[in-house]
Every structure is written in C-alpha cells, then in structure tokens.
Amino acid sequence: MSKTKICVIGAGGWGKNHIKTLSQLNALGGIVEPNEEKRKTIHRLYPDVDCFKSFEDSTNVDLDGFVIATPPATHRDLAIKILNHAKPVLVEKPLTLTLDEAESIQVAASGLNRKLLVGHLLLFHPAILKMKEMINNGDLGDLQYIYSNRLNLGVVRKEENVFWSFAPHDISLFQFFTESFPNDVQSSGGAFIQENIHDTTITYLNYPNGVQGHIYVSWLHPFKEHRLVVIGSKGSLHFEDSTDSKPLLFYEKDMGNIVNELSLKNKPSKIIKYEKTLPLTNELKYFIDVIGGKPINKASLKEGIDVVKILEIATASLIDSSPSKKSPLSKGAHRNEI
DSSP: OOOOOEEEEOOSHHHHHHHHHHHHTTOEEEEEOOOHHHHHHHHHHSTTSOEESSHHHHTTSOOSEEEEOSOGGGHHHHHHHHHHTTOOEEEESSSOSSHHHHHHHHHHHHHHTOOEEEEOGGGGOHHHHHHHHHHHTTTTOSEEEEEEEEEEESOOOSSSOHHHHHTHHHHHHHHHHHOSOOSEEEEEEEOOSBTTBOSEEEEEEEOTTSOEEEEEEESEEEEEEEEEEEEESSEEEEEETTSSSOOEEEEEEEOTTOSSSOOOEEOOOEEOOOOOOOHHHHHHHHHHHHHTTOOOOSSBHHHHHHHHHHHHHHHHTOOOSSTTOOOOOSSSOOOOOO
16 A cells, blocks of 8 residues: 555535545545635544645655645646645646746756646547557558547636547547658637637647547537547557446448549457556556656646747637637647747
C-alpha cells in the first residue's frame, strides 16, 4: 500500500473523485475546502484525514504532493504556491484559462525544477493506450483523419465556454496520437444560453504530417455521446466511451474487390480487448510514481501548455451564428498565431 500522502484542493464534483480514489490507494493525506459546509461533510466521510480551510493551513502538515481540483481560474495561483513550497502537483484540466497564466506556471516550475502533471485523464485510459499501441504498430497504416464527439446535456459553466470545458481531453488525445502540433486551427460555434460563452463548437485541426481532424463539443445535446474515431490508410478504430460496455472496434479496409474504380469497403469489425482499469486510478498511481522519482513522460507541463495554446487559437477564431456576437472566451487575451 502507498505511503505517499497527497492533499486534494477542492472537494467539489471532480475533487470528490480524487479524494475517493486516493483514499482507496491509501494515499489521501489531506483535503483543502474553503466552504465550511462542504468541509464538514467531507470530514464526516473521512474522519481520519485532515481537512483544511486553505492551502496555507495545509503547509503545517507533512504532505508529499497536491492535486488541484478547483475552478480553472484559480489554477495558476495555487500551482505557483505549491511549486514554491517544493511539492509536486497535479493540476486538473484545463491547466489555466490563458496562455499567459500557463507560461507563468512554467517559469515557476522551471526555475525551481519542480514536478507538475496536468490532469489529461484520457491519456491514462487503457482503451486509448491500446489505440496508441495499434497506431505505433502500423495496424492502421498512415494516419489520415481523427474526430471526436463529446456531447452532453448538463452543467453549463460560467467561467469557461464548452470548448475549454470539454475539448482539453480531445486536444490532448490528438496531440498524443499525432505526436505533433497543428499548423492550422479553425473553430466555429454558437452562444445560446449566455452571451459570449459558447455552448456548442466544432473545431478543425490540420497537422504538418497531413493528418486532419475535428472536435465537436456541446452541452446542449439531448443525449450523451463520447465518440472517438481514428482513420488510417489500412483501417480505423472506433471507441465509444459513453456506453456501459465501452467497446473498441477495429475496421480493417477491404481493398480486394477494387478493379477499375475506387471503392472503399471494410471487413467485418473486430472487437479489440483492453484492460478494464479505471483511468483516474491509473493517473493517480502514475502521480504517486512521479512523486517517488519516476520521470514524467506524458501529461507534462509542456503538453498542458500546448493544449492551452490550441484552446486560445481556436477560441480566437470562434464566430457565433449571429454576426452581432463574436464570442471568444470572455476572460483573457487570445493569440491567433502558432
């Protein structure tokens, strides 16, 4: 069992998942929650764990690392405070709400040679790792197109638009699969509920190696859909994360019947097996290993900054369906160059 003690900052919706998982891993060392009622509730659930009102209060206890699971607008200041205390930190996605904030974290981390991970959870999903393995093995041939649909009807954010709330997952996957940075990003969408906060967007990305793709996100969709498709010259992979069985399917292209004209056909789909471990458990085990000295080889600060950079570029190009409303993320400057 782990002897590492990690403190979770933020006992909200996703913070509770970190708290529960770290407790199961015997690595929960503390909880920071400024809201008194939430703090009392969480203390009743975990009576043997120290609960603090602020990060400053937690510094009086010997802790090995921190998880930041607070709203994105708070990430920069908290991350820098933790790095200044020489503690490793895992920051939930998105890393920050502006590139300037992300780069200020980089300055703090590099100057102190500290460890920081970004919570790009799907990089720890066993199905995603299996897809990457098949890509690297050449099972799909040359990569051609990637698309992701991340659609839901639910919580509407007030600080960030749907692209910043949902798409960091998908951008991190596109970066993971292509191992490159896009040379062109264009996005469009609509802000229907709140002015200047987009509820639905579709973003097109072009990569220097010829791979193209799009990311479609919405919190107005009548049903939940988390669909990821990776298309190659020899075959395609389809992963549906919003169903109970979470199937990963491989479609090999059947080129045997082509005679005088181009005709694309697939062989019958094949179910690809993968480990059924939980991504959050895998992520936190990885963080524990990093605290123990393991080198960071994914979900790094650099990767987190690249995701924020792509988010800003896409947001700067957003054009609402109403010409009177041009609505990038409401807070922070945006850069439209790569």
